[in-house]
Amino acid sequence: MFYEFGSLYNWFTVNHSNAWITNITITIFFVFYSWLLNSILKKFKRPTGTNNLVVLFILILTVVTIFIQGFWILDTYAILAQFIWLVILTCTFFYRTINEPTDQKIEIIKLPDFWINTGLLFFCLAEFLFYASYAYMAMRKNYHYYVFFVVISNIANLILYSSLAISFVCFRTMRR
Amino acid sequence: MLSNDEKIILFIVAGTLMLLLLGLFIIGFLFLYQKKHNGYIAEQRELKSFYNQELLKTKIEVQEQTLHYISQELHDNVNQILSFVKLNLGLTKNMGPDQKQVKIEESRELIAQAISDLRGLSQSLNSDAFTTRGFIASIELDLNRIKKSGILDTSFAVDGEPQELGEQRELVLFRIFQESLNNVLKHANASSLAVNLQYSAEMITLTIEDDGNGFLANGAGEQGLGLRNIKSRAALIGAQAEILSEPNKGCCVKITIDPLIEQKYADSNYSNSVG
Numbered sequence: 001m002f003y004e005f006g007s008l009y010n011w012f013t014v015n016h017s018n019a020w021i022t023n024i025t026i027t028i029f030f031v032f033y034s035w036l037l038n039s040i041l042k043k044f045k046r047p048t049g050t051n052n053l054v055v056l057f058i059l060i061l062t063v064v065t066i067f068i069q070g071f072w073i074l075d076t077y078a079i080l081a082q083f084i085w086l087v088i089l090t091c092t093f094f095y096r097t098i099n100e101p102t103d104q105k106i107e108i109i110k111l112p113d114f115w116i117n118t119g120l121l122f123f124c125l126a127e128f129l130f131y132a133s134y135a136y137m138a139m140r141k142n143y144h145y146y147v148f149f150v151v152i153s154n155i156a157n158l159i160l161y162s163s164l165a166i167s168f169v170c171f172r173t174m175r176r
Numbered sequence: 177m178l179s180n181d182e183k184i185i186l187f188i189v190a191g192t193l194m195l196l197l198l199g200l201f202i203i204g205f206l207f208l209y210q211k212k213h214n215g216y217i218a219e220q221r222e223l224k225s226f227y228n229q230e231l232l233k234t235k236i237e238v239q240e241q242t243l244h245y246i247s248q249e250l251h252d253n254v255n256q257i258l259s260f261v262k263l264n265l266g267l268t269k270n271m272g273p274d275q276k277q278v279k280i281e282e283s284r285e286l287i288a289q290a291i292s293d294l295r296g297l298s299q300s301l302n303s304d305a306f307t308t309r310g311f312i313a314s315i316e317l318d319l320n321r322i323k324k325s326g327i328l329d330t331s332f333a334v335d336g337e338p339q340e341l342g343e344q345r346e347l348v349l350f351r352i353f354q355e356s357l358n359n360v361l362k363h364a365n366a367s368s369l370a371v372n373l374q375y376s377a378e379m380i381t382l383t384i385e386d387d388g389n390g391f392l393a394n395g396a397g398e399q400g401l402g403l404r405n406i407k408s409r410a411a412l413i414g415a416q417a418e419i420l421s422e423p424n425k426g427c428c429v430k431i432t433i434d435p436l437i438e439q440k441y442a443d444s445n446y447s448n449s450v451g
Contacts, residue, residue: 094202094203097206104217106214107210118199118203126196129191130188142181142185144182145181145185148188148189
C-alpha cells in the first residue's frame with residue numbers, strides 16, 4: 001500500500017525514477033512468497049530441501065542487484081531470477097501434490113495452498129517477458145510498451161489477489 | 177510494415193500468452209490427475225466394501241455349516257442315544273435286580289457318551305470357534321466328523337512348516353474347503369476323500385481330491401454355483417483355484433496362494449492366527 005501510494009504521488013522519485021523502491025518491494029515480495037511457498041512445501045510427508053537453496057539464491061540476488069546492474073535502476077536480472085525461482089517452487093508444489101501418497105479423495109479446488117500457488121504461477125508467467133524486455137524497451141521509451149505493461153501488470157495483479165482471496169475463503173471453510 | 181519495437185511488443189504478447197497457456201496446461205493436468213486419483217480411490221473403496229461383504233458372507237456360511245452339523249448330530253446321535261436310554265430304563269420294570277443293574281450301567285455309559293457329544297457340540301457353537309481352533313484343526317475336525325459318520329473314508333496330510341496366512345484369508349480358504357466337501361458329499365458319490373495341505377516358502381497349496389463320479393471340468397459356463405463360488409472366493413484372497421476332473425475319474429480341487437503377498441483389502445483390522 002505504502003509503495004503503491006508513494007509511486008502514484010511520486011514520493012520515491014530519485015533522478016526521474018522510482019526503480020530503487022521497486023527493487024526493494026519486489027525483493028520483499030520474493031522473500032515473503034518464497035517463505036510462504038517453502039512453508040507450504042514443508043507440509044508434505046517427504047521434505048523438499050529447498051530452504052538452503054533459497055538462502056543462497058537471495059544472497060546471489062543481493063550481490064547481483066548491488067554490483068552488476070546497480071541500485072538506482074530496475075534490476076531485471078534479479079527480478080527474472082526471482083520469478084524463475086517462484087515458478088520452480090509452485091511447480092514443485094504441483095508435482096508433490098500429484099505424488100503425495102494418499103488414500104483419501106483429493107479436491108484441489110478446495111485447497112488454499114493450490115490457490116496461492118496458482119495465483120503466483122500466473123503472476124510470474126504473465127510478468128516474466130515484460131521484465132525480460134524491460135532493459136531494452138525502457139531505453140526506447142515506447143508508449144505502446146507502457147500501455148502493454150499497465151494492462152499486463154493489472155491482469156497479473158488481478159489474478160494474484162483473486163487467487164489469494166479465494167485461498168482465504170478456502171482456508172476459512174477448512175477451519176469450520 | 178511493423179517497426180522493430182512493434183515486433184518486439186508482438187513477440188512479448190505472443191510469448192506471454194504462450195506462458196499463460198503453459199500455466200493453464202499445468203493446472204489442467206493437475207485436475208486430470210485429481211479425476212484419475214479420485215476414480216481410483218472410489219474403485220478401491222468399492223473393492224474393499226465388496227471384500228468385507230464377502231468376508232461377512234463367508235463367516236455366516238461357516239456358522240450355518242456348523243449349525244447344520246449340530247442339528248444333524250442332535251437328531252442322529254444324541255437323540256438316538258437318549259431314546260435308547262429311555263427304552264433301556266423302561267425295560268427294567270419287569271427285570272430282576274442283576275439284569276436291572278446291567279441295564280442301568282449300560283444306560284449310564286450311554287448318558288456319559290451323550291454328555292461328551294454335547295460338550296463337543298457346545299464347543300462348535302462358540303462364535304470364535306474357528307479363531308480358537310485355527311485353520312488346520314478346523315479342517316481336521318470337519319474331516320473327522322465325516323469319517324465318524326461313515327459316509328466317506330477321509331485322509332488329511334500336512335507337509336512342510338505351517339505358515340500364517342492371516343485370519344481373514346484362512347477363513348475364506350476354510351470356507352472353500354467346506355464348499356468342496358459339500359460338493360463331494362452331494363454330487364460325487366465318492367468312497368474316499370484325500371485332503372493335502374502343503375506349505376513351502378513361496379506357496380501354500382490346498383488339495384481336495386475324491387474318487388467319485390467326476391465331471392467335465394472344461395465345460396466352460398456349465399460349472400455349478402458351488403464351483404464358481406470356489407473360484408471367485410479364491411480370487412478374493414489372491415489365490416488361484418484349479419478344478420481338475422474327468423467323468424468317472426474323481427475330482428481334484430487345488431488352491432494355491434502365495435503367503436508373502438498380503439491381501440490388500442484385508443489390511444484393516446488384519447489379525448494373524450497360527451494355522
